[in-house]
Amino acid sequence: MSSPSADTVRxxxxxxxxxxxxxxxxxFSVDRVATEAGVSRATIYRRFRRVDDLLEALDVxxxxxxxxxxxxxxxxxxxxxxxxxxxxGVGSTTIQSIARAAGVAQMTVxxxxxDKEGLVTALMxxxxxxxxxxxxxxxxxxxxxxxxxxxxxxxxxxxxQRDLFRLLLSPDPATRAAFRCIRExxxxxxxxxxxxxxxxGLPEDADPRVPISMVMGSIFANSVLLPIMEVPLPPPExxxxxxxxxxxxxxxxxxx
Numbered sequence: 001m002s003s004p005s006a007d008t009v010r011x012x013x014x015x016x017x018x019x020x021x022x023x024x025x026x027x028f029s030v031d032r033v034a035t036e037a038g039v040s041r042a043t044i045y046r047r048f049r050r051v052d053d054l055l056e057a058l059d060v061x062x063x064x065x066x067x068x069x070x071x072x073x074x075x076x077x078x079x080x081x082x083x084x085x086x087x088x089g090v091g092s093t094t095i096q097s098i099a100r101a102a103g104v105a106q107m108t109v110x111x112x113x114x115d116k117e118g119l120v121t122a123l124m125x126x127x128x129x130x131x132x133x134x135x136x137x138x139x140x141x142x143x144x145x146x147x148x149x150x151x152x153x154x155x156x157x158x159x160x161q162r163d164l165f166r167l168l169l170s171p172d173p174a175t176r177a178a179f180r181c182i183r184e185x186x187x188x189x190x191x192x193x194x195x196x197x198x199x200x201g202l203p204e205d206a207d208p209r210v211p212i213s214m215v216m217g218s219i220f221a222n223s224v225l226l227p228i229m230e231v232p233l234p235p236p237e238x239x240x241x242x243x244x245x246x247x248x249x250x251x252x253x254x255x256x
Contacts, residue, residue: 009037009039009043009047010047012037012038012039013033013037013039013043013044013047013048013054014054014057014058014061014062015037016033016036016037017033017036017037017054017055017058018058018062018064019036020032020033020036021055021058021064022064028074029126030044030045030051030054030126030131031125031126031131033054039141040141040146040149041131041132041133042132042133042146042149042150042153043141043146043149045132045149045153046149049156051075073102073104073108073112074112076102076103076104077098077099077102077104077108077109077112077113077119078119078122078123078126078127079102080098080099080101080102081093081098081102081119081120081123082123082127082161082163082164083101084097084098084101085120085123085167086163086164086166086167089172090116090120090167090172090174090175091172091174093116094116095109095110095115095116095119098119116174117174117177117178120167120174120175120177120178121177121178121181121182123164123167123178124164124167124178124179124182125182127157127161127164128157128161128164128165128182129150129153129154129157129158129189129216129219130182130188130189131153131157132149132150132153132154132157133150133154133189133192133193143196143199143200144200144244144248146196147196147200147215147244147247148240148241148244150196151215151218151219151236151239151240151243151244152236152237152240154219154223155219155222155223155236155239155240156236157223158219158220158222158223158224159223159236162223162224162227165220165223165224166224189212189216190208190209190212193208193212193215193216194208194212197211197212197247197251200247200248200251201251201252202251210250211247211250211251214246214247214250215243215247218243218246219243222239222243
């Protein structure tokens, strides 16, 4: 089976994003675009580095006027939440302070997020490493490239949003509950990474938590710990190649 061209995949992504902006702007997310387009989130991020880049392409190439404005309230709320959480801590931040920082009414926040825990979960899922984690990998997509795309994306997030990574270390109950949901829930990080590792050769009877810890531990170390120690690091693409090769080496050993 021949793989679709890069241009064809990009068109599918733009078509799916345009439908969502038109029909459900309040629910717009990279995960929903990926589902609609039948691709992984990593595939989207290989073509559009940020959500803003995707929205800009919709404005220019699809004449979806005011695409930014139509998803703007939710984006402003997430931006404000991140700033408030980093400045004051999750426990001390209120929905009222987030709404004030975002320039919206409290009810607007509740229209998008059920409560503070839901807001923390959305922030981590949509802005953190989970946002670039591939879901079900189409048969015509290389799983090695899918893993590399995830690692590159997660390392870039770590470099650009280190404060978001540090939220994972917060002892606040809302943060811990959100992290558990993203890690363990249906469609969570552990299940998706386990499925990807199976595609790469992890035996069915092998515990996926070991290679998952290898992947996530490497990302966390290079995003948070080593920068704190002022260790010089190569670009994310180079680091990703090393991490993926380490994982593949370990999988070959497990299969043997």
